[in-house]
Amino acid sequence: MKEKTLNFIEPETSVKVLKVTGQKSSRKRILDMGLTPGTRVEVIRRAPLGDPVEFKLKGYNLSLRKKEAETVLVEIIE
Amino acid sequence: MTEKITVALAGNPNVGKTSIFNAITGSKQHVGNWPGVTVERKMGKRKHKDIEMQIVDLPGTYSLTAYSLDEIIARDFIIEEKPDIVVQVIDATNLERNLYLTTQLMELGTKLIIALNMTDLALAKGDSIEVQKMQEFLEVPVISTIGSRGGGIEDLLDSITEEIHRTRTNENVFVYDGEIEKSADELGNVLADDPYYSHYPSRWFSMKLLEGDENIIKKAKESGNYPQIRKILQRTDADSFEAKIADQRYKTIQTMLRQVCNINTDHLSGSDMVDRVVTNKYLGIPIFLSLMWAAFEVTFTFATPFMNIIDIFFGWLAETASDVITISWLASLVGDGMIAGVGSVLIFLPNILLLFFMISLMEDSGYMSRAAFIMDKVMSKIGLHGKSFIPLIMGFGCNVPAIMATRTIEDSRDRLITILIAPFVSCGARLPVYVLLAGAFFGRDAGIVIFGLYALGIFVALISAKLMRSTIVKGEDTPFIMELPSYKIPTLKGSILHMWERGKIYLKKAGGIILIGVVGIWLLASIPAPGSGGTFASEEIYGTTDSMIGFIGQIIEPLVAPLGFDWKIAVALMFGVVAKEIVVGSMGVLYGVGDNEDSLTEILAAGAMTPLAGLGLMVFTLLYVPCFACIGVIKRETGSWKWTVFQLLYGTGLAWIFAFVLYQVGSRIGLFA
Numbered sequence A: 001m002k003e004k005t006l007n008f009i010e011p012e013t014s015v016k017v018l019k020v021t022g023q024k025s026s027r028k029r030i031l032d033m034g035l036t037p038g039t040r041v042e043v044i045r046r047a048p049l050g051d052p053v054e055f056k057l058k059g060y061n062l063s064l065r066k067k068e069a070e071t072v073l074v075e076i077i078e
Numbered sequence B: 001m002t003e004k005i006t007v008a009l010a011g012n013p014n015v016g017k018t019s020i021f022n023a024i025t026g027s028k029q030h031v032g033n034w035p036g037v038t039v040e041r042k043m044g045k046r047k048h049k050d051i052e053m054q055i056v057d058l059p060g061t062y063s064l065t066a067y068s069l070d071e072i073i074a075r076d077f078i079i080e081e082k083p084d085i086v087v088q089v090i091d092a093t094n095l096e097r098n099l100y101l102t103t104q105l106m107e108l109g110t111k112l113i114i115a116l117n118m119t120d121l122a123l124a125k126g127d128s129i130e131v132q133k134m135q136e137f138l139e140v141p142v143i144s145t146i147g148s149r150g151g152g153i154e155d156l157l158d159s160i161t162e163e164i165h166r167t168r169t170n171e172n173v174f175v176y177d178g179e180i181e182k183s184a185d186e187l188g189n190v191l192a193d194d195p196y197y198s199h200y201p202s203r204w205f206s207m208k209l210l211e212g213d214e215n216i217i218k219k220a221k222e223s224g225n226y227p228q229i230r231k232i233l234q235r236t237d238a239d240s241f242e243a244k245i246a247d248q249r250y251k252t253i254q255t256m257l258r259q260v261c262n263i264n265t266d267h268l269s270g271s272d273m274v275d276r277v278v279t280n281k282y283l284g285i286p287i288f289l290s291l292m293w294a295a296f297e298v299t300f301t302f303a304t305p306f307m308n309i310i311d312i313f314f315g316w317l318a319e320t321a322s323d324v325i326t327i328s329w330l331a332s333l334v335g336d337g338m339i340a341g342v343g344s345v346l347i348f349l350p351n352i353l354l355l356f357f358m359i360s361l362m363e364d365s366g367y368m369s370r371a372a373f374i375m376d377k378v379m380s381k382i383g384l385h386g387k388s389f390i391p392l393i394m395g396f397g398c399n400v401p402a403i404m405a406t407r408t409i410e411d412s413r414d415r416l417i418t419i420l421i422a423p424f425v426s427c428g429a430r431l432p433v434y435v436l437l438a439g440a441f442f443g444r445d446a447g448i449v450i451f452g453l454y455a456l457g458i459f460v461a462l463i464s465a466k467l468m469r470s471t472i473v474k475g476e477d478t479p480f481i482m483e484l485p486s487y488k489i490p491t492l493k494g495s496i497l498h499m500w501e502r503g504k505i506y507l508k509k510a511g512g513i514i515l516i517g518v519v520g521i522w523l524l525a526s527i528p529a530p531g532s533g534g535t536f537a538s539e540e541i542y543g544t545t546d547s548m549i550g551f552i553g554q555i556i557e558p559l560v561a562p563l564g565f566d567w568k569i570a571v572a573l574m575f576g577v578v579a580k581e582i583v584v585g586s587m588g589v590l591y592g593v594g595d596n597e598d599s600l601t602e603i604l605a606a607g608a609m610t611p612l613a614g615l616g617l618m619v620f621t622l623l624y625v626p627c628f629a630c631i632g633v634i635k636r637e638t639g640s641w642k643w644t645v646f647q648l649l650y651g652t653g654l655a656w657i658f659a660f661v662l663y664q665v666g667s668r669i670g671l672f673a
């Protein structure tokens, strides 16, 4: 089982959310945006300068800075 | 009798709320600010079937957690003002996340109607949604709409008029697991005991307490039976509840979606394809820069002829007025004061209209988020959000529309800092000052000097942002959690409307301040200096030693002497607050060469001022008090005189320090001597 934080996932990889940690307010927002445990997330790409990172989940696209992505614990699917 | 009701339009950002608002209200709308804050409030009226509706376009929100100012406003409006009906606009191509807000609106117990918008795009994508089933599941009316084309608006209005007289109880469509429900019930009982809570929907309040919503807990602390509430809350594990509640809301939504729609997931959307190019590792930045360049050109090059027309027209009007009016002081007041004042308000209008047209295209198409995505890395270095980049860049053309463009930045602290540093970005009006002075003093090296000034402006802006972030506008960097909405084709009507609104706001809110400033300077230049014996508003004294402004200039000369400036420069700088390019013209008058720039260059080059002081003057012009128009929009956009005055003092202080160090150190080491 490979647990990692979302900032370390390479583009074009799919992962499953395990847990969201971090500061209360950003954690709440990340959950509200749908990164709840069990959700499937695909890493799409990094911005041209390397940060933020774009993800696809629940049929829409979301971007997080690496700093925020670091608070999302995930496991790689397959 | 006509009935009057209030209808609030709520929903996630970019789902088409404003399009639907425009379709419903047409031209009967009014744009202002929410009380106490500078978040935009759009209200409009519409009469349908004898019911007079007051429509409010709420700021876009993803949830009802008090996370951003926008969300607090939307939530407080629904809770405190209690609109008769809330219409939630939903993006049909993005149901799951949109319905998350629905779950919370239902807990609020308000009357709810769902406008299922963008149904054209959902259809094109190959999704099928059974509206009837959705309606049954949610127990609220669901109306299909196409906001950008006004489709379904009549149905929506019909539904509002029907729903207004119907009672429903659908607070419990979303049920949580046993443990959560049990705690919610217990809390509900405690809340029912205290009339303090009667104002709030009990179920929603309980859920928010369980989620650990800080804002709500603060409210609860004010009540007598908070100890009981705390006891219940202490038993629960807030962190796990928070995740569980969000999770179960999404689970219920998924259950419903499986029953009511068929979403085509294999489809690689047009948006994804565009993004492969537009946010591409290698192409992203060049494309961004080209688009910025194009927007800049359109805004500032296309505006030039219009600005010239305004300039010529008001020049002509002022002259005609002074010819027609025989009383000389009145002629001067009308011509040099009032008409010139109105002219200096209107001169910015072409820039503002064009820039907001471009910004509206970028926002409505969805490109604005991509721009923020691409530039965020750079802006985060100074503690700002990617969205601050575009306003700052536009500042090179003119700071006035640039400051107005900070509206696109959601976080209020990021916005404030961006407004405060924007005037340091060297605008087009400062260029004539540089060209003249650099030309007179540095000849062939003028280009390097001018480039250096632009660089200094950027440097000061960046350092100031960083400084303010860690001192007066403290706080952690706002988390960057931004949706990249799918691309849409913007509508001409929407963009024109947006541009027109901005223009109106500028004229109404900033126009007065500019006018007062310009007339104020006219007065100072026209009132005779004490003991000079000159006549009020006569041509002989206007702006000279014999006028008040000259008098003040001489009084403050000791203040600017350490910078190598004399009183004439002090006066020219005071005039420069009307518009920075005026510094040059005023110097011409004060050095007795009139409007002739060539003679001014000669006088300066012949030693009226040292090159070092000339450089100092350029630096000072770059950094000190921005023009009245800029001051007007800073006030309007920060909503605070305190911050406006802060900007003026901070900028002028910096200008003084830079020019002081330059002159003092420079003259000691013999720089440019």
Ligand SMILES: Nc1nc2c(ncn2[C@@H]2O[C@H](COP(=O)(O)OP(=O)(O)O)[C@@H](O)[C@H]2O)c(=O)[nH]1
Pocket: B011, B012, B013, B014, B015, B016, B017, B018, B019, B020, B060, B117, B118, B119, B120, B121, B145, B146, B147, B148, B149, B364, B365, B488, B489, B490, B491, B494
């Ligand atoms: N295709 C399509 N585009 C729409 C529809 N409704 C709105 N739009 C477009 O979506 C973009 C965002 O709309 P807007 O009303 O500003 O959304 P708001 O942020 O919720 O106020 C604009 O470019 C609109 O023209 C719709 O039903 N169909």
Ligand SMILES: [Mg+2]
Pocket: B017, B018, B019
């Ligand atoms: Mg809107």
